[in-house]
Amino acid sequence: MSSLRSSRYNFPVQGRDGRLAMFNAATGAIFRLEGRDAGALSTCLVDPAQRFSAEDFDDELLGRLRRGGFVIAADVDEVAIIRERYWRARGETPVVLTITTTMNCNLGCYYCYEERSGARLELADVDAIVELARRNVEASGKHSLHVDWYGGEPLLNLGLLEAASAALQTYCAEAGVSYVASIISNGTDWPGDVDGFVARHCIRQAQISFDGLSTNHNKRRRYRKGFGPGDSFARAVELVDRLVRCARVDLRFNIDRGNQGDLIPFISFARARGWFEAPYAAVLQPARLASYSGASAFMRGHELTLEEFDALRAAARAEIGDGERVEESEIPDGLPLPKTSVCAALATHSVVVGAEGRTYRCGLQVGEVARAVGTLSAAISPEGEAPDAGWWESFDPTLAPSCSRCSFLPVCWGGCPKKHLEGDQHAIQEQGRYWRNNLPRLIAAAAGIEGLCDPVIPPELQFR
Numbered sequence: 168m169s170s171l172r173s174s175r176y177n178f179p180v181q182g183r184d185g186r187l188a189m190f191n192a193a194t195g196a197i198f199r200l201e202g203r204d205a206g207a208l209s210t211c212l213v214d215p216a217q218r219f220s221a222e223d224f225d226d227e228l229l230g231r232l233r234r235g236g237f238v239i240a241a242d243v244d245e246v247a248i249i250r251e252r253y254w255r256a257r258g259e260t261p262v263v264l265t266i267t268t269t270m271n272c273n274l275g276c277y278y279c280y281e282e283r284s285g286a287r288l289e290l291a292d293v294d295a296i297v298e299l300a301r302r303n304v305e306a307s308g309k310h311s312l313h314v315d316w317y318g319g320e321p322l323l324n325l326g327l328l329e330a331a332s333a334a335l336q337t338y339c340a341e342a343g344v345s346y347v348a349s350i351i352s353n354g355t356d357w358p359g360d361v362d363g364f365v366a367r368h369c370i371r372q373a374q375i376s377f378d379g380l381s382t383n384h385n386k387r388r389r390y391r392k393g394f395g396p397g398d399s400f401a402r403a404v405e406l407v408d409r410l411v412r413c414a415r416v417d418l419r420f421n422i423d424r425g426n427q428g429d430l431i432p433f434i435s436f437a438r439a440r441g442w443f444e445a446p447y448a449a450v451l452q453p454a455r456l457a458s459y460s461g462a463s464a465f466m467r468g469h470e471l472t473l474e475e476f477d478a479l480r481a482a483a484r485a486e487i488g489d490g491e492r493v494e495e496s497e498i499p500d501g502l503p504l505p506k507t508s509v510c511a512a513l514a515t516h517s518v519v520v521g522a523e524g525r526t527y528r529c530g531l532q533v534g535e536v537a538r539a540v541g542t543l544s545a546a547i548s549p550e551g552e553a554p555d556a557g558w559w560e561s562f563d564p565t566l567a568p569s570c571s572r573c574s575f576l577p578v579c580w581g582g583c584p585k586k587h588l589e590g591d592q593h594a595i596q597e598q599g600r601y602w603r604n605n606l607p608r609l610i611a612a613a614a615g616i617e618g619l620c621d622p623v624i625p626p627e628l629q630f631r
C-alpha cells in the first residue's frame with residue numbers, strides 16, 4: 168500500500184567524486200546517501216509524484232528518512248505545517264520598538280531615498296512612546312523590550328533619545344521588563360563620552376555604515392550644507408575604535424559598482440585597527456546597495472548583480488578567515504535552517520515610530536505617510552484609512568501565488584514582505600535566484616562535499 172511520499176522540500180547535491188547528500192528545507196536535516204542505490208533513491212526523493220510503502224525500505228533507512236522529513240505520510244499537508252510555524256513566529260518574535268528620532272541627517276548619501284525633512288519627535292511625545300511600549304509589551308505577554316534608535320541620523324535628536332530612553336527604562340524597571348537597545352548610525356555625531364552613553368542607554372549593538380575606504384566613503388557620505396565640512400570616514404573610524412570596547416559593532420559595508428574594490432582592503436584596515444579582536448569583536452555586514460522601492464529605482468544602474476555580489480561576499484569570506492565574522496544582512500550565512508522568526512515588520516507586537524508621530528510596520532517606510540498603519544497619539548490621524556494596516560496583519564507567504572508553490576518556502580518565508588506589498592516581482596525573483604545559486608554550496612559545505620557536479624538548482628526543482 169502506498170502511504171508515503173517524498174517531501175516537496177528535498178534538495179539533492181552531488182560531488183564530482185560521486186558522493187551524494189540530501190537536504191530537507193522543512194527540517195534542516197542533511198542525509199548522506201551511500202551505497203549502490205544512492206542515485207536511484209536521490210531521484211525518487213525529489214520526484215513529487217513518487218509514492219512509497221514502508222516495505223520499500225529497510226527499517227533503519229526508513230527511520231532516518233522519516234526522522235529527517237525526507238519521506239512523509241502521503242496525506243500530510245506540508246504547506247499547512249509551514250503556515251502554522253509562520254503564524255506562531257509572528258506572535259512569538261520579541262517586541263521591538265523602533266524609534267525614528269528625526270528624519271534629518273548631517274550626511275547626504277547619493278543613494279539615500281529618505282526624505283530629509285525637518286520631522287522630529289519632541290519631548291512632548293515621550294509619554295506616548297512609553298504608553299505604546301507598555302501596550303505592546305503587555306499584549307505580547309513577554310517580559311522584554313528591545314528599542315532600536317533609528318533615523319535619519321538618530322543622534323541629531325539627542326535630547327529626545329536621552330529622555331525617551333530614560334523614561335522607557337524607568338517603565339521597564341517598574342514593570343519587571345528587561346530592556347536592551349541598539350542603534351543604526353552614520354557614526355559622525357556621537358557624544359564624547361561613548362562608554363557612558365552606551366552604558367546609560369543599554370546599547371548592546373551599534374550598526375555603523377561604511378561606503379568604502381576614506382576616498383570613496385567621503386565622496387559618497389558628504390556633509391550636507393550647514394553640517395560640514397568634515398571627514399565622515401575619520402569620524403566613523405574614531406567612533407568604532409571606541410565602540411568595540413563596549414558594544415557589538417556591525418560594520419555595514421554598502422557596496423555598489425563604484426566602491427566594490429574597497430571591500431577587501433577595508434577588511435585589512437579593520438583587522439589592522441584590531442576591530443575583529445576587540446572585547447566586543449566587530450562583525451562585517453556586506454550589503455548590496457539596491458533599489459528598495461519606487462523612490463530608489465534610480466539605484467538599478469549602480470547595483471551589482473546578485474552573482475557579482477555573491478562572488479564579492481565569497482571573496483570577503485575567504486579573506487576574513489575563520490576567526491572573524493562576515494554576516495549577510497538579508498540572508499544568513501551557513502546552512503539555512505527552517506525559519507522560526509519573522510522580521511520586525513511582521514512581528515505582531517513590534518512597531519516603528521516615525522519622526523512625525525505616525526506608526527509603521529517597516530523601518531524603510533518611515534516618512535511615506537501613506538504607508539503608515541497608525542499614529543502615536545490620537546491627535547495625528549493617518550493619511551486616508553491606513554490602507555496597508557490590514558495587509559500587514561494578514562500577509563501570509565504560504566498563500567502567496569509563487570511562494571506557496573516554492574520549495575525554498577521553509578527557509579525563505581517569502582523574503583522581505585515589503586517587496587510583496589509593493590508587488591516588486593523583480594525582487595521576489597531575485598530571492599529565488601539567490602537560493603538556486605547558493606543553496607547547493609551551503610548544503611555541500613555542511614555535508615562535507617567538495618566540488619559540486621551541479622552548483623545551481625534548476626527552476627523546476629524550486630517549483631515542483
Ligand code: SF4
Nearest residue numbers: 510512529583584585
Ligand atoms: S519588511 Fe523587509 S525591509 Fe522591512 S523589516 Fe521586514 S525584511 Fe526588513
Ligand code: SF4
Nearest residue numbers: 570573576579581599
Ligand atoms: S524564493 Fe521567492 S518564491 Fe520562494 S519563498 Fe522565497 S520569495 Fe517566495
